[in-house]
């Protein structure tokens with residue numbers, strides 16, 4: 001044994017390096033290739049291969065090979081009996097000649113003999129076959145000693161763990177991918193349902209056909225202009241689509257009244273935000289603001305809105321966004337009792353009501369969006385599609401918007417400070 | 423070299439056959455995965471017709487298991503092509519290791 005000690009030291013050096021290589025979480029392919037080098041070099045093994053086991057296909061697929069030649073199979077099938085025997089054998093070296101009784105060694109006898117495969121080690125980690133080692137003859141030409149087999153198994157355990165870890169990682173990735181797809185499906189279903197709902201709401205109100213859908217789109221445009229995240233934008237759009245859901249319970253003749261409704265009818269209609277809130281509250285939304293948007297979309301900054309007469313900071317932000325979108329659509333579409341207002345009028349209304357009904361920064365965001373489209377700075381023509389080309393090309397609209405923007409938004413914060421201190 | 427001359431001149435840099443052996447420097451990157459390029463280099467020389475590969479260890483201090491594995495690959499490739507492998511300028515510790523692991527059985531040490 002004493003003369004064996006330099007050999008042992010050399011092999012243990014390789015084992016230590018292998019342990020480190022596996023722990024380092026480098027590129028998996030490189031780890032396996034390095035592992036095979038370390039194993040071959042530790043004991044002076046001329047040829048070999050490391051395979052990964054596919055449980056589903058019952059095959060050993062080569063991950064790395066050394067000197068096995070082009071004709072050695074890269075994928076070796078394993079039958080149930082082989083699998084059972086390997087599991088019983090555990091992570092121990094199997095003499096390829098002595099194991100000829102097993103179908104696996106019979107089927108591949110020719111390949112093993114040609115490349116002088118002497119040992120096969122099933123890599124079994126936690127009672128599962130994860131791979132296998134194929135080892136050819138040693139450079140000394142001597143048979144493997146029992147301590148060499150032990151070293152092989154110790155290294156094999158490391159390689160097995162590396163493969164097992166890789167399998168787990170792949171499993172996790174697959175699951176998260178599945179989850180993501182499932183989530184996407186749900187999101188799509190939800191979005192479709194929301195749009196279907198919006199259409200249903202709009203159907204009840206024949207004079208304001210498409211109102212909810214347009215408010216959803218304007219809300220989305222404002223959120224985009226505010227540079228919200230994709231999820232927030234989607235949530236804002238949803239809030240817009242569903243803001244009038246409470247109208248589903250309001251009598252059709254009130255909604256469709258071709259005249260200015262009386263006080264009693266008005267009181268009935270004004271219930272729709274609260275009713276909407278109750279309907280939406282009962283549904284589990286991916287976006288928490290949706291019921292709040294329905295409840296407070298008729299509130300005004302100056303406290304003169306309904307149902308609660310909230311003031312500026314008391315109003316949920318999303319409700320302010322929906323309010324602006326809602327009002328904009330009301331002004332820019334024909335109503336039973338009045339025609340749509342000219343674009344310049346609408347801009348003027350928004351400017352005058354900024355700080356009273358509307359949050360000024362939202363008016364700015366909205367107008368900025370319109371202006372950018374008018375100046376062709378945006379690729380899509382979203383306002384144009386919603387409002388019609390003619391309406392958008394009204395004379396003097398661009399300067400009117402610029403003026404409103406200048407008034408609402410000082411050109412820089414420095415100017416703002418200067419104006420304030422003067 | 424002019425075009426006319428190159429036509430009938432036997433290239434000397436890469437001996438296709440004959441007594442001049444192909445020399446490969448083992449260097450200090452033998453002990454990593456990068457050492458695989460030495461194996462490739464040797465194989466290329468054999469494929470180009472070299473019948474003798476001399477691996478020069480003058481710039482190699484220590485050889486680890488990866489290095490051994492790569493050298494085993496060099497030996498295996500050479501043997502299959504019927505070529506001879508020579509190790510030159512080997513440090514005594516390396517020679518001892520090679521002896522222990524059986525590499526010396528397959529090569530000539532110079």
Ligand SMILES: [Fe+2]
Nearest residue numbers: 243244297298
């Ligand atoms: Fe409303």
